[in-house]
Amino acid sequence: MAGRLEHPGYDEEKLRIVSEQLPCREVQAGALLSLMGQPQQYCYPSLFIYGHRASGKSHVVNTLMKELELPHATVSCVECISAALLFEQVLLAFFGCDAASLLPRSPSLSDFVRIYRQQASQSPAEQTRYIVLEKAELLRDADANLLPALLRLQELVSIFLYSEIVWDKFRPNTGCFEPLLLHFPDYSKGELQQILSKDRHPSYSAEFYSSYVHILLGVFYAVCRDLRELRHLAALNFSKFCEPVAAGKAKETDAHKLWKNIEPHLKKAMQTVYLREVSSLQWEQMEEHDAGALRGLSAHTHVELPYYSKFLLIAAYLASYNPARTDKRFFVKHHGKIKKTNFLKKNEKTSNHLLGPKPFPLDRLLAIFYSVVDSRVAPTASIFSQRDMSVKFVLITCVNICFPLQIPEFKVAVFLFLCRFVLFTSFAL
Amino acid sequence: MSKRKVKDTHLPIGECITQVHHILRKRFCHQQLPDAPEGVEAQHRHLMELLKRSAVHGESNSVLIVGPRGAGKTMLLRSVLRELAEETEVQKNLLQVHLNGLLQTDDRVALKEITRQLHLENVVGDRVFGSFAENLAFLLDALRKGDRSSSRPVLFVLDEFDLFAHHKNQTLLYNLFDVSQSAQAPVAVVGLTCRLDVLELLEKRVKSRFSHRQIHLLSTLTFPQYSERVRAQLSLPDDFPDAKFAQQWNAAVTTLCEDKSVRDVLQRHFDSSKDFRSLHMLLMLCLSRVSVAKPTITAADFLDASRSCLADAKANMLHGLSILELCLIIAMKHLNDVYEGEPFNLQMVQNEFRKFLQRKTNSMYNFEPPVIMKAFEHLQQLELIQLADGSSAKTQREYRLMRLMLDHVQVMEALQKYPQCPTDVKQWAMSAFA
Numbered sequence: 087m088a089g090r091l092e093h094p095g096y097d098e099e100k101l102r103i104v105s106e107q108l109p110c111r112e113v114q115a116g117a118l119l120s121l122m123g124q125p126q127q128y129c130y131p132s133l134f135i136y137g138h139r140a141s142g143k144s145h146v147v148n149t150l151m152k153e154l155e156l157p158h159a160t161v162s163c164v165e166c167i168s169a170a171l172l173f174e175q176v177l178l179a180f181f182g183c184d185a186a187s188l189l190p191r192s193p194s195l196s197d198f199v200r201i202y203r204q205q206a207s208q209s210p211a212e213q214t215r216y217i218v219l220e221k222a223e224l225l226r227d228a229d230a231n232l233l234p235a236l237l238r239l240q241e242l243v244s245i246f247l248y249s250e251i252v253w254d255k256f257r258p259n260t261g262c263f264e265p266l267l268l269h270f271p272d273y274s275k276g277e278l279q280q281i282l283s284k285d286r287h288p289s290y291s292a293e294f295y296s297s298y299v300h301i302l303l304g305v306f307y308a309v310c311r312d313l314r315e316l317r318h319l320a321a322l323n324f325s326k327f328c329e330p331v332a333a334g335k336a337k338e339t340d341a342h343k344l345w346k347n348i349e350p351h352l353k354k355a356m357q358t359v360y361l362r363e364v365s366s367l368q369w370e371q372m373e374e375h376d377a378g379a380l381r382g383l384s385a386h387t388h389v390e391l392p393y394y395s396k397f398l399l400i401a402a403y404l405a406s407y408n409p410a411r412t413d414k415r416f417f418v419k420h421h422g423k424i425k426k427t428n429f430l431k432k433n434e435k436t437s438n439h440l441l442g443p444k445p446f447p448l449d450r451l452l453a454i455f456y457s458v459v460d461s462r463v464a465p466t467a468s469i470f471s472q473r474d475m476s477v478k479f480v481l482i483t484c485v486n487i488c489f490p491l492q493i494p495e496f497k498v499a500v501f502l503f504l505c506r507f508v509l510f511t512s513f514a515l
Numbered sequence: 516m517s518k519r520k521v522k523d524t525h526l527p528i529g530e531c532i533t534q535v536h537h538i539l540r541k542r543f544c545h546q547q548l549p550d551a552p553e554g555v556e557a558q559h560r561h562l563m564e565l566l567k568r569s570a571v572h573g574e575s576n577s578v579l580i581v582g583p584r585g586a587g588k589t590m591l592l593r594s595v596l597r598e599l600a601e602e603t604e605v606q607k608n609l610l611q612v613h614l615n616g617l618l619q620t621d622d623r624v625a626l627k628e629i630t631r632q633l634h635l636e637n638v639v640g641d642r643v644f645g646s647f648a649e650n651l652a653f654l655l656d657a658l659r660k661g662d663r664s665s666s667r668p669v670l671f672v673l674d675e676f677d678l679f680a681h682h683k684n685q686t687l688l689y690n691l692f693d694v695s696q697s698a699q700a701p702v703a704v705v706g707l708t709c710r711l712d713v714l715e716l717l718e719k720r721v722k723s724r725f726s727h728r729q730i731h732l733l734s735t736l737t738f739p740q741y742s743e744r745v746r747a748q749l750s751l752p753d754d755f756p757d758a759k760f761a762q763q764w765n766a767a768v769t770t771l772c773e774d775k776s777v778r779d780v781l782q783r784h785f786d787s788s789k790d791f792r793s794l795h796m797l798l799m800l801c802l803s804r805v806s807v808a809k810p811t812i813t814a815a816d817f818l819d820a821s822r823s824c825l826a827d828a829k830a831n832m833l834h835g836l837s838i839l840e841l842c843l844i845i846a847m848k849h850l851n852d853v854y855e856g857e858p859f860n861l862q863m864v865q866n867e868f869r870k871f872l873q874r875k876t877n878s879m880y881n882f883e884p885p886v887i888m889k890a891f892e893h894l895q896q897l898e899l900i901q902l903a904d905g906s907s908a909k910t911q912r913e914y915r916l917m918r919l920m921l922d923h924v925q926v927m928e929a930l931q932k933y934p935q936c937p938t939d940v941k942q943w944a945m946s947a948f949a
């Protein structure tokens with residue numbers, strides 16, 4: 087392998103194990119290691135590692151820390167809903183539970199630094215200590231002084247932060263100690279193929295699995311480069327890929343046949359599993375039954391509604407997307423003459439389908455409703471209850487729900503295709 | 516390592532490199548104090564006199580050190596304190612209290628910290644005080660020796676001074692300045708801040724008690740001085756164990772600093788910032804490339820380090836987007852061009868994208884709307900697009916107004932670097948009608 091890790095001060099055997107565990111990340115691991123230096127040397131006080139999801143940020147750092155047995159505290163900022171938890175975890179990792187119990191209730195940063203100094207002077211470090219903070223973007227939501235203060239802990243410890251978001255978005259108003267930025271680039275297509283091919287099925291040959299990965303990447307690579315997501319998809323769909331081979335219909339080398347078999351299946355997976363509309367369990371069950379109704383939520387354009395509710399929905403749709411001025415022209419039989427030239431104002435010319443539905447009052451909804459329905463309907467309780475039902479099913483949303491004395495205003499919450507569907511199916515237009 | 520070796524000993528190359536790393540890392544990463552502060556001699560003298568008067572003669576004083584981040588405020592103060600500590604009289608007399616605006620976020624915490632740093636916890640005990648002033652007065656009283664006239668001077672160092680001004684009623688600052696004005700205990704207050712307008716933050720009653728003595732650290736460094744500083748930072752001290760290696764190293768550093776490409780790199784850094792920290796970052800990156808196999812810093816190292824220092828992080832992130840996400844970004848760019856920076860929503864972006872697809876006959880990017888939505892939300896998660904101000908959370912996700920947080924140039928540059936970018940997408944990025 088080209089980029090073997092080597093660095094003085096560390097055991098070579100351990101480094102070899104590390105580099106085996108980090109495929110395609112040798113360059114980054116090497117850069118990180120050379121910045122960290124030998125264990126007893128100083129490391130740069132703070133390091134900010136950024137890169138896309140699943141580009142191996144935490145994997146590289148954790149493997150280095152664990153295999154080389156460096157003193158470190160890894161804290162995920164998702165778990166730390168308060169700064170107190172963060173302090174406790176750091177002290178616990180470095181000095182054991184005695185130190186962590188010294189923290190008072192609701193400790194301030196001042197307490198943390200005091201206890202840290204005290205403990206550090208009792209057991210002086212021979213190696214640099216590392217605090218590793220995952221998902222550092224959440225630190226911005228914590229107290230405003232937490233991040234700058236952590237970055238200034240330099241004299242005590244090195245801080246590693248990692249995040250998907252670039253450093254420019256972290257900088258506080260008056261600035262702070264700037265960390266050293268390190269970018270983890272995304273895996274290239276070849277690297278993804280190499281890594282994905284590693285978890286091959288033992289009963290099939292390596293070439294067979296890597297040809298499967300190749301097909302999978304061909305479908306999903308344009309949409310998703312997240313290694314984790316791709317692995318999930320690969321694991322779910324492999325059994326389907328093997329089916330013809332297992333049934334004896336095709337050989338392992340029969341690439342074209344296998345591709346024909348799997349391609350529609352993967353396309354379907356893109357609409358369901360990738361969007362998380364069905365869970366992997368449901369997906370597997372659907373495989374077994376293999377019913378034609380393999381549909382995620384987004385494919386549910388089919389709604390059954392009572393007769394008047396359909397009209398209500400259509401009326402709501404019309405009211406949402408047409409300006410109120412045009413009602414007279416559209417819904418009154420003898421509306422008189424309207425000049426065509428300045429019928430639409432300039433700002434109304436951009437399609438409302440791009441700008442989204444506008445709210446409308448209840449009166450308008452009902453007025454349009456009565457003019458849309460052919461037969462005469464009385465404003466009975468049944469109509470109103472159907473309106474309430476539509477609100478409940480989130481076909482229509484209520485805009486000003488908090489003021490009960492006002493006339494309620496609504497907005498349609500469904501899209502054109504659903505309205506059109508309702509229209510076409512129910513009235514056979 | 517502390518043992519001084521006899522001159523002309525030869526260490527193996529590995530040992531030398533380890534030593535180099537040890538010494539230089541201490542300089543770059545641990546903020547080791549230089550032997551003498553450079554470029555700030557006048558300020559150094561001023562502060563030294565001031566603090567000496569407090570420490571020796573018991574005068575009260577207050578002073579603010581103002582300068583941009585990384586200008587050497589802390590370095591100045593620390594080197595003055597180090598010099599002061601060498602005098603025995605000061606050593607046994609002066610008490611120091613170090614507070615940091617980031618750590619002591621309110622006056623109660625600050626007072627506790629002061630008590631602790633003055634070692635007065637047991638004196639205070641369980642006593643209850645009526646007011647903050649009373650408490651502080653008690654603390655200072657406790658420091659007086661036998662007779663009332665000779666009490667020990669206390670030096671208060673307030674790092675991030677501007678943050679103390681945000682405390683409720685500015686009680687701590689008021690009391691400290693009040694004590695330093697009146698003839699109570701001798702107190703010297705030194706504030707460090709990077710805000711030039713810090714005095715505007717102070718309340719009237721606090722401001723009137725401040726001595727209005729400010730020391731400004733505004734760098735007047737010229738480029739020759741800057742490159743001289745680089746040389747000094749990289750060279751090894753005379754007491755390096757292997758004298759021959761040190762000589763070679765220093766000679767290599769001197770020739771390096773005269774190299775044309777290195778000078779260009781330094782000039783670019785000099786133009787963007789002159790402070791120590793950004794310089795240390797650059798040098799640290801260079802140093803990390805030094806190993807046994809390559810025992811000197813080369814011009815190529817400098818170029819690499821500067822490239823990774825100045826790299827545009829957002830362009831790096833764009834490199835890792837999927838084709839679909841990139842297409843959405845391009846659509847947003849076109850919308851921005853057409854509507855002159857007005858915010859857009861997902862529907863508009865989809866519409867723009869669809870227009871592009873319709874012009875292609877054999878399109879391979881026919882994605883369902885939910886898939887596009889997922890890509891859009893990923894972009895939002897990466898904060899490459901952000902919600903526009905007026906858009907409330909109540910509107911549907913498709914119609915929420917967004918803004919693109921990227922520049923026209925950034926998008927185009929990222930596109931050039933994008934691996935295996937399809938030609939039609941590239942052409943579309945050039946012009947909306949391709």
